[in-house]
Amino acid sequence: MTELSFKGKEFVYNHHLSVPFRPLVPDETKGIGPVALDGNLIIHGDNLHALKALLPLYAGKVDCIFIDPPYNTGNEGWCYNDNVNAPMIREWLASNPIGIEDGLRHDKWCAMMWPRLRLLHELLSETGSFWMTLDDNEIHRARAMLDAIFGEQNFVACCIWHKNYSPKPSAQFFSEDHDYLLVYAKNKDVWRPNLLERTGDMNARYENPDNDPRGPWKPGDLSARNYYSEGTYPITCPSGRVIPGPPGGNYWRIKEEKFWEMDKDKRIWWGEDGNNVPSIKRFLSEVKPGRVPQTLWEYSEVGHTQDAKKELLSILDFSSSNDVFVTPKPVTLLSRVLELATSKNAIVLDSFAGSGTTAHAVLKANAKDDGNRRFILVEMEDYADRLTAERVRRVIKGYAYTGTQREELLNQQLTFTDLKKADKLLDQIASIENLEGHRFDKIEKKVKDGVLTVEGVKTVQERAEGLGGSFTYCTLGDPVELDKLLSGETLPPYAGLGAALFHMATNHALDPAAVREDDFYLGATEGQHVWLIYKPDLDWLKSPEAALTLARAKAFAAADPDKRHLVFAPARFVSQKMLAEQNIPVEFVPLPFALYRIDRS
Template sequence: MTELNFKGKEFVYNHHLAVPFRPLEMHADKGIGDPSLDGNLIIHGDNLHALKALLPLYAGKVDCIFIDPPYNTGNEGWSYNDNVNAPMIKEWLDSNPIGIEDGLRHDKWCAMMWPRLRLLFELLSEHGSLWITLDDNEVHRGRAILDEIFGAERCVGQIAWQKRTSRENRAALSPSIDHILVYSKSDPDLWKLYRNLLLPGENGYSNPDNDPKGEWSSIPFSAQGFRENQVYKIVTPTGVELDPPKGRCWGATEPEFERLKAEGRVYWPKGGNGRPRIKQYREEAKGLVPSTLWMSHEVDDTEDSKKQLLEIFSEKVEIDFHAPKPPRLIRRIIQIATKKDSLILDSFAGTGSTAHAVLAQNQADSGDRTFILVEMEGYADELTAERVRRVIKGYDFKGTQRTELLREKLSWTKLKSAEKLTKQVEGIENLHGHEYDSIKKQVKDGELIVTGEKKVDEHAEGLGGTFTYCTLGEPVELDKVLSGEDLPPYASLGAALFHMATNEALESAAMDEAAFYLGESESEHVWLIYKPDLEWLKSPEAALTLSRAKEFAAAKPGKKHLVFAPARFVSQKMLKEQNIPVEFVPLPFSLYRIERS
């Protein structure tokens, strides 16, 4: 496999291992609901340290990761701040933030992304997937990094998302798309068995005619080719006589069409003048394999996202944030990549679109998905978390309410009869003009769209939910523990030791601090004899004894036992001779072992 080389790679290749564990500190006043590390989390802090802090609790448990890292355009003002102990890396810090004139900005971007992607890989569940948005600046390097970390065979695909519909006339080529790279932890053929098919018109189900069968979308009633028994005339409700489209036939025989009509499954667009379409009800949809082209009218673009953000923060005239990702885009990812109880992680959280998308999808399908957001910038509380608070509780909306009154696909035939189309628009203005402050006409993506706009003061209902706001505590550094400078809480040290010993996440609910029990891994029970009290740690109470070893083995039979403790008063040889399946692992407190006469 071709390897990506960048300046500094040798220093960051295993840098994620040197990042210290830091406990998550909960702030009850900034969240909603009872604080808990088991539910929705918003973490304010460096995302490299936050990902390391999540490992002891969530390694191998995240089902879907969506990240929107810096695109490295040279105009974003991001900084490389990782504490890598290498002179060359330290030199880089003198040239922060990364600008367009920085000749090493691509190397610095790779050095920043490498350890974060290594940790994200560890957090993914066996059937989890990573979705990362990038533009042309770094997509090729991003893909090369992911090929090395995940393996090139784990690349599921590369999606083109239409991020804008207007033209950028200052550019050599107007950029219309961003890329979404998709990698799975398991083989893509295996991941395919766990991902969901995308429902046709997933975001287009509605019930404009109050059909008692519920929400529906529609498909054209025509088929490619020629079948004699499917060529006949159809008369619309307005009396227009229709033949099948040129080169096609109707989608079924005439008796079948009449049956569909009798069942109320035929929809006539354009006020009854259009070609018939057949209703597909939501519960009947079989689903389609997701494609690699996502258009803005399906999942929104960055302009739509900005408008929605300003609706939520209607008291603001502008929000200084470039290209926030639309919740509809992330909802589509969630619909494909998650189940109703999945865990979704976004370690470049920005404006909090991922949390918004998770909450909206939960409301739509009665799901119980949870999210973890990480944001290192100062706006983590006032923008990221505040958006989530408003989405959960509801918010006052002052802005423009838009109602679509006409959508007409333009064709040469339509243009030849432009006068008729103009009169149709004038008729809409005469009929509905008094209901709105203005009637807006625009041509977008080859369609004429007429919209009624009205200034409103409304209250958007909340989606419900809870979250806990966290910051990062002081690092759990064993050398400071050894000197007695820093004695972390039991849970913080225990989670770090459990993960280091087992490479698995700790189930915090199973921890029993009073009994010194951490939890159960796939192959063993893990214990920690510890209290954050230096005098106690020097006492005989902190040692593993024969009686305590027997007690541990009897309490949790069936597996071997790993016991972390500052000291022991029983030899490994004696434990083996008495068939007690306990292994002692010394904590860095050996300097304080009790001297025995």
């Protein structure tokens, strides 16, 4: 595999390992509902540190990751500010923010993204998927990085999102009307996207001209293009017409024996007069319950940038479009990602949260199918509260709204066959008007770029209904520095320290429900239990009460004699040799050096 090289790679390659754990500090006044670190989260802070803070609770548990990072166009003014202790990296900081004239801006973007992608990969579950939007500035470098981190065998697709409905008149060469959406799986052997709902026009193309008892069907082509096909035989139609095989005749997709078996089962259509080139009857009752997603995403289906900004303005009611986030993504785009990538109980992470579109889409998906998806948003900019979280608050509670709400009732790519059957299409539209007209002020029908859309339009002048839900707003606390633990310089809460130690010892996320602080119990993984003898009290930590004793070791082991027990403690009054001699499956791990003594492999 070709390796991507960029300046600074050797300094950031394992930088994510040296980032300290920092506890999540809830701010009850800025969230909705009770504080719950295992519920919806909005985290204000550097996303590199926030991702590290999430590892103890969410490593290997996130089902869908969507990020919309800086595209590195040279016009965003983003800063590379990771605290990497390398002279070259430190020198870069003096040239921030990064602009179009910065000759190292691509290297800096890679240096910024690499450790974040490493942590995101660690948070993703084995059955999870990763989605990232980009444009032409960094798409090729992103592919190389993701191939290295996820494995090129786990690349799934590069989707094209047609984001503009009209060309940009200011374009110098070409109007750039699309963005990319890269899709990777943690493990492509076990991950598959969900099927999309079949549209009404797909089913409408199935008919039953011969009254087949198996129901409606549509013809499928049997002809093949070349001699690599299965069939090189002549066919005699029921009318007596002979369709020759090669040379000079047709190649067929299936072998001759299979062809006549299907004909006997009345799965071959010869036309009403029995004289047509044969085709396979594909029955509606036998097709998949949905449709396979395609890599071309049209704005007519997933929205475009202009409507995304209008939607955000209507929710937040800013006085001017200049006050609002510059490049929000449409909710319909995120809804499509969630439709493909999540189940009703999925955990969805967005570490470049921006205007909060991902949370909006999650809440909307839950309202639609009564799901229990959870979102985790991370935003480092100062608008995390006034914009990102405020949007989520209003979407949950409802908000004053004056404008037009639209609901798509039909979206159909027109074909020549549709035009030949215009009466049937008009009847379908009339049926929609009759069934849905009472819900809207008017029904709009239009054809644009060969696509017929029918929309219900309703004027709302009072209040958009809230979608319901809750979330906890957090900031990042001081780093958990175990070397300073016994000096009293840092005394993190039991849960914060325990989560960090549990993850470092087991490479698994801690289950908060399993923690029994009074018993010093953290939790279990396959084959071992983990204990932490600790209280955030310096005098207590230096007392005999904080030590692992023989009696304590026996009590811990008695809880499950068949498994190994790992015990973190500031001191011990029993040797490892004595524990081994008495067949007590307990291993002592000293604080504060635990992080350096655990072999995570």
